[in-house]
Amino acid sequence: MQIQVKCSCGAENCPEWAIIELQGVVEVQPSFQDSLQNLRIGQLCRPSSQENYTFTVGYHELTGSKVALKKPMLVLKKIKCMGTDQSDEATSSSRVELDVVGIIRHKILFKNRPKALISGPQPVVKGKANAAAAATQKQSV
Amino acid sequence: MMEQPQPCCKGAQVMLNLQPTSSVSIQYHPLFGSHDDLILLELDEKLLPDVLYQRVTLRGQTDEDAVLCTKSKTYSVKFVGTSNSVLLVPPADYSTSCKNSRDCDGEDYEQQIGASVIKVAPGNMELVEVAPRLDKLKSILSENLYSSDEALEKADLDSMERSKRRLYTWDDLTNKVQASDDELRTGLQARSAVEIDGYWRIVDEKYMDLILRMLFHNSVLNDWSLDSLIEDKVVSVLESDGFPRKLAYHCLYVYGGRVEEAMDRGVWKMDARRVCVHFARGILREGKRKMESFMEEWMRMIPEEMQVSFDMLEGEVLTEKLGVETWVRVFSVSSLPSTPAERFSILFKERPKWEWKDLEPYIRDLNVPGLSSEALLLKYTRRTQPKVDAEPVFTAR
Numbered sequence: 001m002q003i004q005v006k007c008s009c010g011a012e013n014c015p016e017w018a019i020i021e022l023q024g025v026v027e028v029q030p031s032f033q034d035s036l037q038n039l040r041i042g043q044l045c046r047p048s049s050q051e052n053y054t055f056t057v058g059y060h061e062l063t064g065s066k067v068a069l070k071k072p073m074l075v076l077k078k079i080k081c082m083g084t085d086q087s088d089e090a091t092s093s094s095r096v097e098l099d100v101v102g103i104i105r106h107k108i109l110f111k112n113r114p115k116a117l118i119s120g121p122q123p124v125v126k127g128k129a130n131a132a133a134a135a136t137q138k139q140s141v
Numbered sequence: 142m143m144e145q146p147q148p149c150c151k152g153a154q155v156m157l158n159l160q161p162t163s164s165v166s167i168q169y170h171p172l173f174g175s176h177d178d179l180i181l182l183e184l185d186e187k188l189l190p191d192v193l194y195q196r197v198t199l200r201g202q203t204d205e206d207a208v209l210c211t212k213s214k215t216y217s218v219k220f221v222g223t224s225n226s227v228l229l230v231p232p233a234d235y236s237t238s239c240k241n242s243r244d245c246d247g248e249d250y251e252q253q254i255g256a257s258v259i260k261v262a263p264g265n266m267e268l269v270e271v272a273p274r275l276d277k278l279k280s281i282l283s284e285n286l287y288s289s290d291e292a293l294e295k296a297d298l299d300s301m302e303r304s305k306r307r308l309y310t311w312d313d314l315t316n317k318v319q320a321s322d323d324e325l326r327t328g329l330q331a332r333s334a335v336e337i338d339g340y341w342r343i344v345d346e347k348y349m350d351l352i353l354r355m356l357f358h359n360s361v362l363n364d365w366s367l368d369s370l371i372e373d374k375v376v377s378v379l380e381s382d383g384f385p386r387k388l389a390y391h392c393l394y395v396y397g398g399r400v401e402e403a404m405d406r407g408v409w410k411m412d413a414r415r416v417c418v419h420f421a422r423g424i425l426r427e428g429k430r431k432m433e434s435f436m437e438e439w440m441r442m443i444p445e446e447m448q449v450s451f452d453m454l455e456g457e458v459l460t461e462k463l464g465v466e467t468w469v470r471v472f473s474v475s476s477l478p479s480t481p482a483e484r485f486s487i488l489f490k491e492r493p494k495w496e497w498k499d500l501e502p503y504i505r506d507l508n509v510p511g512l513s514s515e516a517l518l519l520k521y522t523r524r525t526q527p528k529v530d531a532e533p534v535f536t537a538r
Contacts, residue, residue: 002316003199005209011193015235018153018256020167020228026261036169041228041258044156045164053159055167066157071183073265074192075229078178098199100192102231104181106157 005076007100014100017075019107020044020055022062024114044108053108059117064110075102152233156256166255170231173259179229181265182218188268201319208271213323215273222264229260270510273320275328276479279343281309281317282334287342289351292385308340332475335391344391350423352384352392353416357444367446369400372407417449418457422471425458429470432460456502459491474503481507485521489537496532 009015032039042057051066081095155165184192191197191211199218201207209216284307309317318325333349334341359378360367372393379389393409396416400408420442424435436451443449459472472491478484488495488503507517518524522535 001200001202003207005192005195005197005199007193007195011190014193015232016153016157017232018156018230019262020156020230020258022226022228023224025226026228037171037173038168040166040168042167043164044159044167044256046159046161049161069183071185072189074182074184074189075231076180076182078180098180101179101235108156 003096003098005098005100009101014103017102017104019104020110021107022055022064022110026057053110055108055110056117057114060114061117062110062114063112064108066106066108068106069104073104074100075104077101152235152256153230154232156230167228167230168255168257170257170259173257176260179260179262181227181229181262183221183265183267185268198315200315202317205319208274208319209268210319210321213321215271215319215321215324216268217271218266219269220264221267223262227262227264228258229262230256231259235259272479272508272510273318273324273328274479275318275320275324278314278318278320278325278328279332279475281307282332282341282343285342286345287335287337287348288345289348292348292388293383308342310339311336311341314341333391333395335387337385337387344388346419346422346426348388349392349395350419352379352388353396353419355379355382355384356392360444367411367444370397370409370411372409375409411444411447413447413449414453416447417443417453421454421458422473425469425471429468432467432469435469456505459499474506477503479507481509481512481517481521485537493536495535497535498532500535 007014026041028036028039042055045054045056046052047054053064053066055062055064076098079097079099081097156167159165188197188211197209197211199207200210207218209218314325314329315322318328320328329341332343334343336342356375356379357367359365359375359382360370363374363378365371365374370393372390375393376386376389379392380386396419397409397411400410417439421435421439424430424438424442430438440449456474457471458469460467460469462468477487484504484507488500504514504517507514509517512520518535521538523538524533524535526533
């Protein structure tokens, strides 16, 4: 069996994706578990001209930085194509393809323990999604 | 102090280009989910062009670990998990179920007020260069050796025949064998395979023997030198003796090498080592033989003008002393597994102790990217030296 790796975006136009990486798990309040879509997670800030970032999730504040990945990462999408298979493999007629949909060269990495913000102004965010947002950040053991 | 987030720019770009003293809202994408069909693959920068220009494929059967093949190399694909939360942020216009642009311009799009996380990735795939997995090649091509019967009856290989006897085209092989195209081609050459009527075949040794002996017979009759055989002459004589043209060329190719092209004729020189290995295997096919008996018959079969010696058979035969007699039997490196762990296991089953000079021909061809032969020995054998001036001996670890 052979799976073609395609790049339908074209080699020159591969869109750039990004990663936010943190230790621990973003937890969602139980009432929102099944409808996470559009739910606000937090605010990502870049306080100065350096590549340092803060990420505020609920009442936790993480500090981290933007780093270049040592090795690039490609985002591949598995596509099942239905159709006649040319080979005489005795399998079903569906074929699998992989399509390159993006490339990742940087991530914003948070590897420090979060700081608990006991009091402080909640960042104001426009949009109706914010009202329902109740995401908190939980440090893993 | 912090600026309001910018609602007009969304997706990965806004995050990666965040300006000093700016902030952006991060939320779950409208289509957030497990998206098991989205896979992260980490790879060396130098492999990027091959992937982006669609020059790689994944090969393997459903019960095998997948390998990724460029034109000339093979990589095993391994999943590496992470305990961190890796939030994947696509570019602004990404939509997994976007069937037409109207969906993207619609409501969902506006709801993204910052950068959206489409998936939390459990880890990523990474590539490790490996030796091509060619062991299967010999076994599948040996299912239907090309024999003299087939050549003579000129079997018409239509679909009825094919369904009875499994034969493999180049495309069949790329679907079945986990190796890059270049490595597959080299593997076919190394196993003396030949393409006949679009199918890759290994020719039965008995049939090759017939052709080879006819070649030698004719060279004596016509007073040809085995160091400069004229291709056209050899092929036409063998053809008139009833052998397919393709097989005549194949015989020259397997047992000889091209010397030069004079005008447009090929000139070939027979290879003493390959010839004498062939005859040794023929003699020992039925089982082991006493050394004297073997040598006598072997020397008789080899053309007079060829210089041969017993050590040309290294890596092909083993000798053992039973009582006062020395016996010879077939033990060919080409029949052994190509993966180091299995190779050493079989070698030590065959013989618990090996001296370096005997062992070397049986591991010389082992290819593990990143491991030298010393490292292989260290990993799979134990080296002992019974006496300071004695030969080192290798045993299983």
